[in-house]
Amino acid sequence: MKLDKNFFIDNLKTILYAGVIAIAIRSLFIQPFYIPSSSMEPTLLIGDRLFVTKYSYGYSKHSFPFSPPIFKGRLYSIKPKTGDVIVFKTPSDNRTDYIKRLIGLPGDKIQFIDGSLYINNNQIFKSIISKSDIIYCGKETINVNTVKERLPNGKVHSSVYLKNYSFKNSDLFIIPNKHYFFLGDNRDCSKDSRYLTSVGYVHEDNLVGKAQFIFFSSDFRIASIFSFWKWHKTIRTNRFFKKIN
16 A cells, blocks of 8 residues: 555654754643652652643753753743742752752841751751651652741741751851852751752752642552552552642
C-alpha cells in the first residue's frame, strides 16, 4: 500500500504543534516536579510528585527548558512571600532544581542561636507538637521533635529538629539586595542557604515557581514499582491533591 506523502507531513506537524504547546504550558503556566530527597520533610516526602506554578513570581530565563539566555532579569515580576515553598535553580551551577521554604527577604538578618531561628533579631516562635516522630535523613532514619513555627508575616508551617540539634549556632546572615534565603523544613538534614559555598543566597532571577499541591505520591523504597500487589503499601493515596503549606 502506497502512503501519501502528506500523511507523514501532517503527522509531523501534529507532533511539532503538540511539542510547542507542551513547552509553552511547562514554561508559562505549570510544571510537575519529583521530590528525590528528605530535606523538606515533613512537608514533602521522597516520592511526592507536585505541581509548581511558573507564573507566581513572573518569568526569567530559568522558566524555560535549559535556561536559554533570551532576556535578562524577570518579566512581570511578583515578589514572593516569606514561608512560600519555592523551586529555584541553585546559584552554584544555575542548572540544578532545589525546593525549599523561603525564610528571608532582601535586607533581612537571619541567625540560629541555641537551635532557635532568629529573623531580624526576633526569635521565631515554635511550639512542639510531637517528640516521638521518626523521619528520613538520606537513607537513615532520625528521631526528631516536630514543631509549628510562626513566621513574622503570620505564616505557620511544620518543621523538624533533631532532639540534640546538630545546627545550634550560626553566623549572622544579612541577605543582599535582590536575593533570598531558603531553609529546608528538615532543619538538621538540609543543604540550603546556610551553606554559602553550595547554595547560599539565591538571586531573584533563579526563582522557578511556587509549589502548589501534590498530585501523586509513592514510596518505592518499600517495594518495586513492578510489585503491583504491594501498591497498597507503596502508593500514598492520602497525599493525593494535598495543598502545600
